[in-house]
Amino acid sequence: MTTSREDLLHAGLAPDTLTVAAGRPPREHDAPVNAPIVLSTTYHETRAPVQGDRVYARGSNPTWDPFEEALGALEGAGLPALVFGSGLGAAAAALSLVPTGGAVVMPRHAYAGSLSLAADLAAQGRFELRTVDVADTAGVIEELSALAARFDAGQVMLWLESPTNPMLEVAELAVLTEAAHATGAIVVADNTFNTPIVHRPLASGVDVVLHSVTKWLAGHSDVVLGALVTTDPALRERLLAHRTLHGAIAGPFEVWLALRGLRTLALRMERSQATAASLAHRLVDHPGVRRVRYPGLPSDPGHARAASQFDGFGGIVSIELDDVETADALVASVRLWLPATSLGGVESLIERRRRQPAEPKTVPEALVRLSVGIENPEDLWADLDKALRHASGRYPTNTTTGTTDTTEVPAR
Ligand SMILES: *Cc1c(COP(=O)(O)O)cnc(C)c1O
Numbered sequence: 420m421t422t423s424r425e426d427l428l429h430a431g432l433a434p435d436t437l438t439v440a441a442g443r444p445p446r447e448h449d450a451p452v453n454a455p456i457v458l459s460t461t462y463h464e465t466r467a468p469v470q471g472d473r474v475y476a477r478g479s480n481p482t483w484d485p486f487e488e489a490l491g492a493l494e495g496a497g498l499p500a501l502v503f504g505s506g507l508g509a510a511a512a513a514l515s516l517v518p519t520g521g522a523v524v525m526p527r528h529a530y531a532g533s534l535s536l537a538a539d540l541a542a543q544g545r546f547e548l549r550t551v552d553v554a555d556t557a558g559v560i561e562e563l564s565a566l567a568a569r570f571d572a573g574q575v576m577l578w579l580e581s582p583t584n585p586m587l588e589v590a591e592l593a594v595l596t597e598a599a600h601a602t603g604a605i606v607v608a609d610n611t612f613n614t615p616i617v618h619r620p621l622a623s624g625v626d627v628v629l630h631s632v633t634k635w636l637a638g639h640s641d642v643v644l645g646a647l648v649t650t651d652p653a654l655r656e657r658l659l660a661h662r663t664l665h666g667a668i669a670g671p672f673e674v675w676l677a678l679r680g681l682r683t684l685a686l687r688m689e690r691s692q693a694t695a696a697s698l699a700h701r702l703v704d705h706p707g708v709r710r711v712r713y714p715g716l717p718s719d720p721g722h723a724r725a726a727s728q729f730d731g732f733g734g735i736v737s738i739e740l741d742d743v744e745t746a747d748a749l750v751a752s753v754r755l756w757l758p759a760t761s762l763g764g765v766e767s768l769i770e771r772r773r774r775q776p777a778e779p780k781t782v783p784e785a786l787v788r789l790s791v792g793i794e795n796p797e798d799l800w801a802d803l804d805k806a807l808r809h810a811s812g813r814y815p816t817n818t819t820t821g822t823t824d825t826t827e828v829p830a831r
Contacts, residue, residue: 434493434616435685441492442485442678454485456675478663482671486678490636490646493615493681494628500648501658502674506611506631507532508667509645513607513627514540514576515661516654521546521574522566526553528586529578530609530631531777537578546576553579553595554588554721560598572603579625580609582721584762585737585772585788587612587712589721592728593623600624611635611763616688617731621650627658634763635734638680638687642673687765687793691734695791698800699736705804707749707811709785710739735762736789741811746771746785748810755794755802762790767799 432440444454457480462473473479487499494500503509510533517523523537527550534550541548549566551559559577566575577599581590596606608620611631620628630636632644645667649655662668692715699713714725715732725732740746749769750758756769768790772778791799807813 432492434619437489437492438616438681438684442487442489442681444485454482454675454678456671457481458671477666477668480668480671480674482674483669486674486681487646489678489681490615490630490632491648493619494610494621494648495615495619496621496628496648496650498648498650498652498655500646501655501662502632502669502677503645503647503662504667504669505643506530506629506633506645507536508662509629509631509647510536510609511665511667512658512661513629513647514545515665516605516607516627516657517546517576518574519545521576522549522570523547523576523578524549524551524559524562524566524604525578526551526580526583526588526590527781528553528583528588528779529580530584530611531772531775531779533578533580533609534779535777552588553581553583553590556591556594559590559595563599563602563604566604567602573605575599575602575604577604577606578609579606579620580612581618582612582714582725582733582735584612585735585786586782587714587719587721587733587735587737589714589724589728591724592618592620592625596620596624612733612735613729613731614684614688616685617692617733618729621648623728626651626654632677633761635688635691636681636684636763637677638684638764639676640761640764640766640768642676642680644669644673644677688731688734690793691791692731694793694796694799695734695736695789696732697796698789698791698803701800701804702736702738705807706813707740707745707807708738709741712737712739734791736791738787738789739783740785740787743771743773743784745810746787747774749787749806752806752809753802754806755798756789756806762788764790765793767792767794 460476468474490500537548599606606625607627608625609629614635628648630646696715702708702711713736714721756767759768773784
């Protein structure tokens, strides 16, 4: 007997179970329990192809199917996801849903790449781009109403990202989605930071969910991939047609790795979130840190919203230091944290975001984003604490040996 796609999608299993159980090959005697990697670019035709046949590997690959089933199930879509060659490839497909001459509303602190892509399309005259403070619910609704007066239904897209990268602002997803739909706008939510373990935006009525699979979902900093998920079969058809025609497809090996990574998503998130929370609480009291942004901190402006909407607070913490020099010195001083861009891998990464030219200018220059991995929390803290003291001059270097004098670390 086989376990069909529908069985899993409708079984009401918890997300952590779905990460393991969804996207398995049929239960047949001697069949493999993990999907194989299929590298063929073309498929046998023993009759004239009909709608849905594979035919050619730009349109379909058997290695995509289990990953798309698993992610679709995790987001509660009732339909398989669509995997793309990168998160931005998926973003380009999502933005293609906006008709020429329409408008897109984006958080002013959305992921810099999404903002750059939308700005590029706007400069080409594809659509008008408006940016908003996504945490300011009334402000976003005001913008949507203003656009509704100038555009027809279906011409406007509200692009949500929550929490935002790297400012960690939290949007009221259900409220904003309802308001957007009332004006006839379509809603996309970038769920990269939360992952379906923490939040499933389709349940808030969002039309399309976007993932940079590169980050938490694949989780090992070794594949670049993206995905879109929707509950609407007609929208999925349009997005699939865009993927096939524009060609932003994923390599089979990358998708196989992503499914392998997805199997441990719940465990990785559990660990990263627990460590992120513990680091955030300790960083608040650190003399070298001006401000800590983490939705899990009761003092954080997004805390109440995150607590009421999400099943967790994520694995990203952003800190503000005194100035750029201190921030750069921190990144240069860590020994365990890896100074690198990206996020969501098993290894903890640290980056001053404004070093990227595309980063919005309203992101503080001295903001450092921490992507918390799964290493021992005390090792991560010790390294960060030491590097912070060193960077902020509160932890003098031994002048005779040139080494950092660990005896001067005050007890914590
Ligand atoms: C990285 C990222 C993207 C872009 O994904 P790529 O896989 O790098 O193309 C989109 N959104 C967010 C929030 C991201 O962090």
